[in-house]
Amino acid sequence: MNEDQEFCTLLERIKRERGLDCRQYKVNFLKRRLAVRLRARGVESYREYARLLDDEEYEKLFEALTINLSYFLRDRTTFEALREKVLKPLIQERESRGKRYFIPFSDREYSLQPEIKTLVQFEQHDLLADPPPRHLDLILCRNVLIYFSRQQQERLFAIFHEALNEGRYLVTDKTEILLPFASKLFKPLDWREHIYMKR
Numbered sequence: 001m002n003e004d005q006e007f008c009t010l011l012e013r014i015k016r017e018r019g020l021d022c023r024q025y026k027v028n029f030l031k032r033r034l035a036v037r038l039r040a041r042g043v044e045s046y047r048e049y050a051r052l053l054d055d056e057e058y059e060k061l062f063e064a065l066t067i068n069l070s071y072f073l074r075d076r077t078t079f080e081a082l083r084e085k086v087l088k089p090l091i092q093e094r095e096s097r098g099k100r101y102f103i104p105f106s107d108r109e110y111s112l113q114p115e116i117k118t119l120v121q122f123e124q125h126d127l128l129a130d131p132p133p134r135h136l137d138l139i140l141c142r143n144v145l146i147y148f149s150r151q152q153q154e155r156l157f158a159i160f161h162e163a164l165n166e167g168r169y170l171v172t173d174k175t176e177i178l179l180p181f182a183s184k185l186f187k188p189l190d191w192r193e194h195i196y197m198k199r
């Protein structure tokens, strides 16, 4: 195998085992980041590196791939689609039942009802250890599942399915592929933006 074939084989394997579609990254970026890991492990080819790819190395690799990429509302188009296709209908549904979530602030601006603000809770949640939440309308879980084994991912998709109310929503990152197993549990609402609905 030449270098390009080895590179493709490695990317195929990452997609199969972790559901990360590296084609969303620029080739040069990927190669630069992989080079860092190859150097750290003292190997010179993608083929040799593939042999070292266990849970621990996957974690290091994904750190190298994602470390500079996290910022608030990363992927503007996803959050725009979320606003139009998920949040607006959800709010309309609630408001049609007489609950008011927003009060006019100025011509074009609204502020959140104070009672709603008191309902906000921030909690640390370990996906692998903490009991799953229930009765959720929306789960945003982006660039996290890639760190876990396929088996763990399957378990978490089943947990997310269980945690969501009927017909409600899951959002992953655009690089993340729903495992075949998970597409039995979720159907796409916006395929391009990776917004899914509970089946």
Ligand SMILES: C[S@@+](CC[C@H](N)C(=O)[O-])C[C@H]1O[C@@H](n2cnc3c(N)ncnc32)[C@H](O)[C@@H]1O
Pocket (backbone or CB within 6 Å): 066, 067, 069, 070, 071, 074, 125, 126, 127, 128, 129, 141, 142, 143, 144, 147, 173
């Ligand atoms: C690459 S960052 C992604 C951050 C953000 N979701 C985004 O898309 O920009 C990976 C995140 O996964 C979180 N994480 C790793 N293991 C976790 C676990 N067992 N339970 C919950 N979160 C975890 C880390 O704390 C980190 O914030």
